Amino acid sequence: MTEEGTGPLPVVAVVGRPNVGKSTLVNRVLGRRAAVVQDVPGVTRDRISYEALWNGRRFTVTDTGGWDPKAAGLGAAITRQAEFAMKTADVIVLVVDSQVGATDTDLAAARILRRSDRPVILVANKVDDERSEAGASELWSLGLGEPQPISALHGRGAGDLLDLILDSMPEAPREQEGETGPRRVALVGRPNVGKSSLLNRLAKEERSVVDSVAGTTVDPVDSIITLGGEDWRFVDTAGLRRKVNTASGMEYYASLRTEAAIQAAEVAVVLLAADEVISEQDQRVITQVIEAGRALVIAINKWDLLDEDRHMQLEREVDRDLARIKWASRVNISAKGGRGVGKLADHLRAALASWESRIPTAELNQYIRTLVQETPPPARGGRAPKIKYVTQADVRPPRFVVFSTGFLEAGYRRFLERKLRERWGFDGTPIEISVKVREGRESERRKGTGGQR
The missing domain is CATH 3.40.50.300 (P-loop containing nucleotide triphosphate hydrolases)
Known part of the structure; x- marks a missing residue:
């Protein structure tokens, strides 16, 4: 900083x-x-x-x-x-x-x-x-x-x-x-969930080859798309079948290029197929986006193919399997029929706004002080750490640093993240919380006197 x-x-x-x-x-x-x-x-x-x-x-x-x-x-x-x-x-x-x-x-x-x-x-x-x-x-x-x-x-x-x-x-x-060109959007997901179909729908022409055989797209394909009155740079990527280190040949290099496309993007649209269960590959793609620190929109494709019973079942699957990303922006679409596609622009804008949002330091610390008074950090080793100060160190995504007199348990850091989201939203973006331990004056005095009072 x-x-x-x-x-x-x-x-x-x-x-x-x-x-x-x-x-x-x-x-x-x-x-x-x-x-x-x-x-x-x-x-x-x-x-x-x-x-x-x-x-x-x-x-x-x-x-x-x-x-x-x-x-x-x-x-x-x-x-x-x-x-x-x-x-x-x-x-x-x-x-x-x-x-x-x-x-x-x-x-x-x-x-x-x-x-x-x-x-x-x-x-x-x-x-x-x-x-x-x-x-x-x-x-x-x-x-x-x-x-x-x-x-x-x-x-x-x-x-x-x-x-x-x-x-x-x-x-x-x-x-x-500053950003002089269109915002960059990566279309990612496992093979055959409809990424190329969605790109063609958005472009109103065939920009990507579409086939029922999974794996048609190998190289990322860039397209400038006008959506919601704004130009966006969409990148259609190869479907990620497996981890990069277990891929081979052409698939290995396609996976590398897809990872690079995620890194180069500002926001990723992860497509899931509504007519299939949420798989390990889906989870891995979502994890890649989060680890890259990109804004995230979940688009559930082929929604129009489902009956009411499957709609309800899918909602339960999403609540269960995507519980860790309740903050992600979500839209139900049909890439072939066009249902819900027009809503994508609003979801992208909202996710990017959260991704770039910054909380004033005074407002942030006033909220955290009240929060800690109501729910202090749990004691560790017989001593309860005290949170001295919190600052937002960065944006894109928002990163917060907590200065504390002791280690904060992972559960309490998750609690802080949940409360920050409840107060300021951050819909559509991961946020990161790190802890810097700064011992209080009393502890430093004890060290200076050999621990004796």
């Missing part, structure tokens, strides 16, 4: 495959040891941001986990975090180990970054002396321009790299430039 009133800072994302020295480079940029560094791959898992200063200019540098498009399990989640960092950065720094040379993973990253609409700086790390520079020059083959030889560990070339980063930054951070 930046200081209030100064606005957002430009963002520099440091990306690359595991164990190329990304965290070491971040520490070099910061001038202090902030990022965890260890000589094994995979230490950094989440994207972590720090505020940096060089030549009088402040900016945010984001350290990311190792990027690997073929990673499975936890590695796949780490890769998604790195890809998100790339999409939200103003400058991207790709770090490559000059002693190893360009690997298949480096080549895959370069192919993606060559299509990026923002500056990309190629860093050849571990160039500790002039004899090592030959390995750096071989990285021209990645097609990202001149490799910048540095030694993140020893600082060699770091100043020149920082100068280049500052020269590559835009006049205003990407967030300040």
Whole structure:
């Protein structure tokens, strides 16, 4: 977060495959040891941001986990975090180990970054002396321009790299430039739930191939659609059959592109088939949208095919199987017949408004104080934590930080989320609540006196 009133800072994302020295480079940029560094791959898992200063200019540098498009399990989640960092950065720094040379993973990253609409700086790390520079020059083959030889560990070339980063930054951070194009909507769901039919209905022409055989769409298809008097950029995506790490061949790459489409979108419309039960694949698609932090609209398609008994049964299934996302905006539609499709625009606008909403700090804390007086956090280890302060750290989606004197149980955090939704709505958007523990003065005094009174 930046200081209030100064606005957002430009963002520099440091990306690359595991164990190329990304965290070491971040520490070099910061001038202090902030990022965890260890000589094994995979230490950094989440994207972590720090505020940096060089030549009088402040900016945010984001350290990311190792990027690997073929990673499975936890590695796949780490890769998604790195890809998100790339999409939200103003400058991207790709770090490559000059002693190893360009690997298949480096080549895959370069192919993606060559299509990026923002500056990309190629860093050849571990160039500790002039004899090592030959390995750096071989990285021209990645097609990202001149490799910048540095030694993140020893600082060699770091100043020149920082100068280049500052020269590559835009006049205003990407967030300040504002949205100039249509809002971005991803149409997602498992195969054959009617995504392409819905896109064709919205476009009033055949933009996507529709077939009763599941899996017709492989590449995301972009379409500018006028809906509710407003232009929207819809992306029809391949149906997600299974987890990316268990997919193979064409399906694997289709799944990757679908995940990228969700990350690039602002709001996702998840289609469910009314004539089928809510499946594990449906749940997984919804989870992907939530983990990506995107606004969410649930569209139940083929509603017109059901009789009254099935309508009632489906309502019970939704209440049971989607209980965790009662906050999601929901609309019943028929992609083929057109029923309810016109209502989509209002649902999209409402979800995006919640996604971008910010609560004034004074109003937020006044509400939380009253709430905590009525229902204080449960004691843990014989001591009840006290909530000192709450702030909304971010939007898109709304993120709240609770400053407390002790750990808050997961159940109490869910209680806080439920109450925030009851008070301010947040319909159609996930919200995130994190806790920062700050011990009270009394506890600090006890530590200073060895715990004695």
